[in-house]
Amino acid sequence: MNPKVSFVVPCYNLGHLLPDCVHSILNQSYKNLELIIMDDCSPDATPEIAKTFKDSRVAYFRNETNLGVCGNFNRGIELAQGEYIWIISADDRLRRNYAVEKFVALMESDPGLGFAFCPVVLLERGQETTSPNKHGQEDRIFKGHDFFRMLQKGYCLSASAIVRRECYHRLGMLPVDLDYGGDWYVWCLFSLYYDVGYLAEPMVNYRVHDQQITKVMAREVPQDCRDMYIAARWRVKARAESEGHEALAAACLDGIVTDYKNRLTSRLRHSGTLGLTLEEFEMSLARHGANNEEVRRLRAYMYNEAGDTYHCLNDFQRASECYAVALGQRWDVRGLAKYALLKMGWPGIRLRRWLAAWS
Numbered sequence: 467m468n469p470k471v472s473f474v475v476p477c478y479n480l481g482h483l484l485p486d487c488v489h490s491i492l493n494q495s496y497k498n499l500e501l502i503i504m505d506d507c508s509p510d511a512t513p514e515i516a517k518t519f520k521d522s523r524v525a526y527f528r529n530e531t532n533l534g535v536c537g538n539f540n541r542g543i544e545l546a547q548g549e550y551i552w553i554i555s556a557d558d559r560l561r562r563n564y565a566v567e568k569f570v571a572l573m574e575s576d577p578g579l580g581f582a583f584c585p586v587v588l589l590e591r592g593q594e595t596t597s598p599n600k601h602g603q604e605d606r607i608f609k610g611h612d613f614f615r616m617l618q619k620g621y622c623l624s625a626s627a628i629v630r631r632e633c634y635h636r637l638g639m640l641p642v643d644l645d646y647g648g649d650w651y652v653w654c655l656f657s658l659y660y661d662v663g664y665l666a667e668p669m670v671n672y673r674v675h676d677q678q679i680t681k682v683m684a685r686e687v688p689q690d691c692r693d694m695y696i697a698a699r700w701r702v703k704a705r706a707e708s709e710g711h712e713a714l715a716a717a718c719l720d721g722i723v724t725d726y727k728n729r730l731t732s733r734l735r736h737s738g739t740l741g742l743t744l745e746e747f748e749m750s751l752a753r754h755g756a757n758n759e760e761v762r763r764l765r766a767y768m769y770n771e772a773g774d775t776y777h778c779l780n781d782f783q784r785a786s787e788c789y790a791v792a793l794g795q796r797w798d799v800r801g802l803a804k805y806a807l808l809k810m811g812w813p814g815i816r817l818r819r820w821l822a823a824w825s
Contacts (some may be wrong), residue, residue: 474542481512618721620710766796
């Protein structure tokens with residue numbers, strides 16, 4: 467008899483935290499589950515630690531070669547036998563022994579749910595800290611397309627989602643070229659076709675530490691991480707368009723604009739590791755821009771934002787150049803006014819600051 471729930475526990479160099487995760491799953495009140503430890507060629511003691519778990523529900527697999535984050539996730543999904551699949555990193559854990567019971571009951575109550583999640587409680591240095599709860603204190607069901615729009619605004623799930631196996635079989639697994647942002651991509655994909663369940667009680671610990679895979683990637687290969695996440699956004703937009711969801715595709719484009727803006731202004735202000743230069747923005751736009759109108763809109767918006775940032779930094783020459791590029795892409799009164807004031811020199815600069823102070 468196959469288990470109802472399959473836990474996939476990806477592990478790379480996290481053997482010292484693995485027991486905490488594994489025991490939090492094995493101690494659940496819901497017993498019809500399996501636990502698959504996916505060791506992605508860890509150089510630490512993960513193999514030895516995995517052998518200490520004597521419960522028959524635990525299976526250990528070590529990849530012959532390193533598959534990367536999403537490749538390791540996908541291998542675990544392929545091996546899973548359950549109707550529901552829960553991927554939880556070896557450095558995280560369940561914090562309530564009835565968590566699986568509650569999640570299964572929710573999923574069983576509504577076959578239209580593709581996945582369900584709950585808030586997490588951050589775990590730092592062994593101590594629980596904050597519990598970000600963005601969706602209130604009541605359990606609820608999100609219409610898939612409503613949740614899709616939330617995701618475009620930057621919402622992300624952490625360690626807390628159980629997925630109906632059918633979602634992976636119907637829509638595919640995580641894209642192996644998007645180790646950073648691949649999970650966000652599948653949440654978007656699933657919410658295009660399924661509703662989403664939410665349990666308000668925080669039943670998962672998300673461990674914060676220097677060796678988190680996302681932190682390591684962002685620290686060691688920040689450009690790759692940034693490009694993967696932007697690529698994920700463009701890919702989701704293309705999927706929405708291919709399914710005829712024009713309003714959702716528009717929401718995707720709004721999210722892309724916001725993401726580009728945040729990364730660009732971060733880089734111009736010399737803060738953050740995932741920033742974006744104007745040259746990098748142009749290269750990204752060349753790779754992903756779908757049509758001329760979108761390209762012109764994005765370029766106009768971004769160069770306006772760059773102009774505003776340079777103006778705040780008192781680099782008026784670059785600000786003027788950016789406003790000129792923006793106006794060449796898309797004419798607008800505000801952009802023209804900002805450009806004209808700069809061309810007036812210091813009187814125009816002082817006038818703009820005076821107007822800003824009174825607005």
